[in-house]
Amino acid sequence: MSAAYLLRRLAAILIVLLIVSLTVFSITQILPGNAAVMILGEYATPAQLQALELKLGLDQPWYIQYWRWFSGMLSGDWGVSMRLSQPVAALIGEAFWRSAALALASLATVTLIAIPLGILAALKRGTIVDLVIGLFAYVGTAVPEFVTATLLLVFLAGPDRGFLPAGGFAPLSEGIGAALSHVVLPAATLSLILTAHIARQVRSEMSDVLSSDYIRAARLKGLSERSVVLRHALRNAMAPAVAVISLDIGYLLGGILVVEEVFAWPGLGRLIIYALQNRDLPVIQAATLVLAFTYALSNLVSDIVIARLDPRVRYA
């Protein structure tokens, strides 16, 4: 992987951001009622509105407004939330790390469960174990996050069964137990769909690899089953698995919106839903951009990992 390749990928991410920012900007432009009306309320006098529009630059043509906003985003000036009267960058910065903690906990769970499940299903192909895992994989991908979340709440966090807190967030400073107990349900919800999906992909990759010539050769050489599976087969099935996981990060980022809302997890997802409900334009715009940037960046990282795992993959 050359430096030129990395530079080109980073440039591509910038283009993606440009497109997303234009889309989000135009969507928020056509929102009924402009920012001045939203800030002052419906009963403001026309003179007040005009004064504020002038101050916010709403009288300028759209491309000047857009440029002012986008260059502000790039230089770190993300504006001020209309409803929360706080700098958007600070709001998003705080929420982002909480969401990242949740997302990483989910990804770790998914990786630890889905990959072994997929391997197991491939090794026991055609047996009852394979069937059960396959069934789980199908059912798992068919349950939307809000349903999983609601059902987990009913059965694990009910008033008479209070095993786990029904929602909220506890920072690490309140002790690791409290912090973990708050993560369990939202992370489990986010993990279900992804685990099901990734286990299925790993199974099919692994089945392909296990029936390949070089695995037969390794077996004929008399290598132990353990060494065949872990050293020869798994290595070759990993690159496609990482590719699937990286694509699924898109789902994860979408799922975070619902899961944080249901479990009152004060992260980026909940902030976005709040901003959408309250038409808080600067927050909607910045948060969407941050989410798209995260997704694009995670795709780049996974491509680098894939290149490391599979020496045949070369990026020029």
Next chain:
Amino acid sequence: MRELLRHPTGLAGAVLLAIIAVMTIFGPLIAPYDPQQFHPLSRLQGPSVAYWLGTDQFGRDILSRILTGARSTILFGLGATMAGVAAGGAIGLIAGAIGGAVDSLIMRLLDGLLAVPDLLFTLLIVTVLGGGSGHAMLAVAIAFMPGLARIARSTVLSVRTREFVLAAQARGESPAYVIACEIMPNTIAPIIVEATIRVSFAIMLGATLGFLGLGAQPPSTEWGLMIAEARQYMFRNPICVAAPGVAIALAALGFNLLGDALRDLTDPRGRR
């Protein structure tokens, strides 16, 4: 069709979808009660002979509500997907068939849009248009467009250089003829497969929007909305939320299974 029913996954999907289809078409007719009828004396009851799946916080019969709600949930999924396929398919077809700078420009735009998660994209559009089933359906269709356009384009590219297309071009057929009569028919199968699987996503997205209060509005018995309305009472009668949840999952599962079976049958390389 017969091949599909012999395929175990396809059979399971077909059976599930047959049940769902009956609910969608005849749901309101076979529902034992009026789904809006309050039964104040039997609120939040468990399953019984009178109410097979129990009752909700107003004493409304849950089974009847699920049976009538099938229509809005399923039609939402089908409608949103079909609109998305039509728009995305057209864009992908044009980009793939024209090629060159137009193609790269369209693909760059689509790549950008794909970086926004479907749900967030949908929420943004619904915020602009305002809530309600119709708007939510349109929003899901728009959010599906980039992904479907990409798939349509890649199938077009794989077909475009095949002999029969080149032959038609050599015969001097117009570009419109080549696209409509030679390329398009050969891109239908992969798009149908993708669309079938997307219906399950559309159903899940639609239910999620209903749950967030941005999709179907009361008094609709859309399943996501049912869960949202019953949430406050879920600890007293879990069936209030579990029954519509299971219904959503079964509908999504049906389309998933069918789509996978269709993929196996239409793409011989995919058979494992």
